Amino acid sequence: MSGKTALIAFAHQERTSFNYAMKEAAQAALEKKDWTVLVSDLYEMKFNAVLSRDDITGEPKEPNHFKYGAETLLAWKEGHLAKDIEEEQKKVEKADLVIFQFPLHWFGFPTIMKGWLERVFSSGFAYGAKSMFSEGPFKNGILHFCGFNVLAPQIAYTVAHVTQEVRVGILKSWEKRLETIWEEEPIRFLPIQDFDTSGGYVLKKEVEEARSADKYGPTVGQHLGKPLPPDSQVKPEGSGL
Structure with missing residues (x-):
């Protein structure tokens, strides 16, 4: 596994959180195996989660009838997506492994993580009409759709209501899995x-x-x-x- 690059997209606002501990454990475990680890700490970055015309630079093709998907596809092709989108896309391109670390909010992503996915996984860069599903969301509808080989999720249940000993065990289980994660078969x-x-x-x-x-x-x-x-x-x- 040495020589590979991982990207951790992290969405929690508190460094005292268990999500932060999971992120730190993953980073340490992978670096121990000589991975290069990139981290997008979305709250720390104050990442803009809102789609808008500002996601392209320059004049849109159809300023009077702006279609986000079509305009960002053209902007990606011509190299004038917003700088923050381009920077995150470069991280994704470098990554052999992407870890999404986040708490469940109403059975889904935190808003900032959903916004990161919507802005960074843009048309052309992440998917297209000829690269859906088998050539490619969360999992099937997003990740597999965009071409990822998707691994089983690592879920930590009710961490606020278990003992410290149990939480330490969860972290060690995550670290242990990461030692051989490159050998796992995708879903x-x-x-x-x-x-x-x-x-x-x-x-x-x-x-x-x-x-x-x-x-x-x-x-x-x-x-x-x-x-x-x-x-x-x-x-x-x-x-x-």
Whole structure:
């Protein structure tokens, strides 16, 4: 794993938080294995999470009918995206591994992390009409969509309500996983060829029929009423989360 680069996109405003401890543990564990670790501390950076016309420099192509996706695609091609977007995109390009470290807010990202994803993972840079899903969100709809090989999440539950001993154990489990994270197999997703793209991305009837005798369903959202496969989008019980 030596010689590789990791990017930690970190979204928590307090350095006394367990999220910060997770970020520090990841950085130390990877650097111990001779990784170069880049950190985007979004609150520390005061990262702008709001999409706007200011995300491009110069005059937009259609100033009277501004379309964010089309304008940022053109700006990416011509090299006039906003400086903060370009700087973050350069970090992503350098990274062999990207870790998103954040607390769940209402079962999703903190606003600042969502804004980072929306602004940095721009059209052209992160995705396009010819590079969806199998060639490529969170996980399938964002990361796999944009071409990432997605690993299972590392989730720490109810850290505010467990003992210090348990919290230390969670950190050690995370550090242990990072020692061999480059050897992990990515989560399985269905290839786009299995979907009828003319009918709202539903699974093709022939794919359903071919899988009718399978013990497991294909994946989350397309489980066909069966249990999820062991290499699906969540880690199995006893995985040390």
